[in-house]
Amino acid sequence: SAAEKGGHEYFMLKEIEEQPAALENTLRGHFTDGRIVLDEQRIAEQDLREVDKVFVVACGSAYHSGLVAKYAIEHWTRLPVEVELASEFRYRDPVLDRDTLVVAVSQSGETADTLEAVRHARGQRARVLAVCNTNGAQIPRESDAVLYTHAGPEIGVASTKAFLAQIAANFLVGLALAQARGTKYPDEVAREFHELCAMPDAVRKVLGTNDQVRALGREVADAKAVLFLGRHVGYPVALEGALKLKELAYMHAEGFAAGELKHGPIALIEPGLPVVVVMPSPKGRAVLHSKLVSNISEIQARGARTIVIAEEGDETVLPFADTLITVPAVPTLLQPLVSTVPLQVLAAEIARARGYDVDKPRNLAKSVTVE
Numbered sequence: 001s002a003a004e005k006g007g008h009e010y011f012m013l014k015e016i017e018e019q020p021a022a023l024e025n026t027l028r029g030h031f032t033d034g035r036i037v038l039d040e041q042r043i044a045e046q047d048l049r050e051v052d053k054v055f056v057v058a059c060g061s062a063y064h065s066g067l068v069a070k071y072a073i074e075h076w077t078r079l080p081v082e083v084e085l086a087s088e089f090r091y092r093d094p095v096l097d098r099d100t101l102v103v104a105v106s107q108s109g110e111t112a113d114t115l116e117a118v119r120h121a122r123g124q125r126a127r128v129l130a131v132c133n134t135n136g137a138q139i140p141r142e143s144d145a146v147l148y149t150h151a152g153p154e155i156g157v158a159s160t161k162a163f164l165a166q167i168a169a170n171f172l173v174g175l176a177l178a179q180a181r182g183t184k185y186p187d188e189v190a191r192e193f194h195e196l197c198a199m200p201d202a203v204r205k206v207l208g209t210n211d212q213v214r215a216l217g218r219e220v221a222d223a224k225a226v227l228f229l230g231r232h233v234g235y236p237v238a239l240e241g242a243l244k245l246k247e248l249a250y251m252h253a254e255g256f257a258a259g260e261l262k263h264g265p266i267a268l269i270e271p272g273l274p275v276v277v278v279m280p281s282p283k284g285r286a287v288l289h290s291k292l293v294s295n296i297s298e299i300q301a302r303g304a305r306t307i308v309i310a311e312e313g314d315e316t317v318l319p320f321a322d323t324l325i326t327v328p329a330v331p332t333l334l335q336p337l338v339s340t341v342p343l344q345v346l347a348a349e350i351a352r353a354r355g356y357d358v359d360k361p362r363n364l365a366k367s368v369t370v371e
């Protein structure tokens with residue numbers, strides 16, 4: 001009913017707006033007495049300290065949350081982090097031992113491939129930490145440690161608030177590891193946590209662009225395809241933006257690392273093709289920023305319709321942006337928490353304009369419990 005949807009036409013739109021609360025609830029209670037705490041911890045502190053390699057395994061959007069986390073966890077812990085699709089991980093004979101930490105990320109906690117990856121990892125004596133949105137689901141039950149995301153039940157098949165909550169939870173995992181290993185001083189851990197706590201308000205601010213993004217969605221709803229480009233943490237955001245559009249609007253959509261533009265994607269550029277570019281902060285990553293500005297100008301010169309997601313106040317992109325969507329300035333590693341939001345809204349609106357059911361896209365299930 002309309003009431004259940006909080007006055008929205010679709011659950012997904014309601015869930016997009018619940019993202020600030022999903023982040024708040026996920027962060028709450030995880031920093032006490034100056035330390036990051038998990039929900040269930042059956043790994044001895046000493047064993048956590050001895051972890052020498054991290055794998056993140058997941059499917060779909062959860063996998064993209066892992067790709068985002070890799071940047072933060074490697075930076076904070078100096079541990080190598082590999083992010084793998086659960087369905088590939090377990091058939092690949094990955095190198096695992098008791099000093100490997102496998103982080104299994106799953107909204108439902110029931111995804112068959114992720115569950116089997118957990119079982120495989122534990123069979124090789126690796127430690128498994130679950131990041132899950134469903135209390136007592138199978139994946140957390142079979143893991144050595146658990147951090148719950150508190151996004152609340154997600155009805156829309158395409159993940160939104162659970163995805164943002166997964167990113168935040170994965171960051172907490174990174175901070176917990178950094179704290180155990182001593183690669184971050186306690187005051188640095190506190191500062192990072194504090195920065196995370198500012199994100200719900202930043203997301204609230206981005207939601208203010210929803211009407212602009214919806215209007216854009218209606219304008220580009222007839223496109224044959226949409227490309228998404230990003231670099232650094234903007235790359236997984238581009239992948240997530242493309243996934244949302246495929247899932248909901250049944251459009252050909254692809255996300256690329258912008259540095260690969262000249263290695264293939266540029267051949268796809270044609271007049272009128274919408275290309276979404278996720279810009280890094282001009283202050284945080286100046287070198288990457290200038291490379292992306294030159295990418296947008298090349299794309300625009302070939303007649304594409306450029307849709308640029310950039311930090312507010314970033315004037316350098318103005319000449320190249322056919323549509324500019326601004327997001328608040330936040331620390332670089334946290335940028336996916338704001339830049340993903342307009343891409344969710346865009347996909348939902350394009351799907352709606354094309355007459356599709358935003359909550360129940362064809363052929364897809366909320367949780368894939370068969371391989």
Ligand code: G6P
Nearest residue numbers: 059060061062106107108111159
């Ligand atoms: C399905 C859903 C996606 C989700 C993926 C992984 O494909 O449609 O939204 O990201 O499964 O689900 P999980 O429950 O393991 O996070």
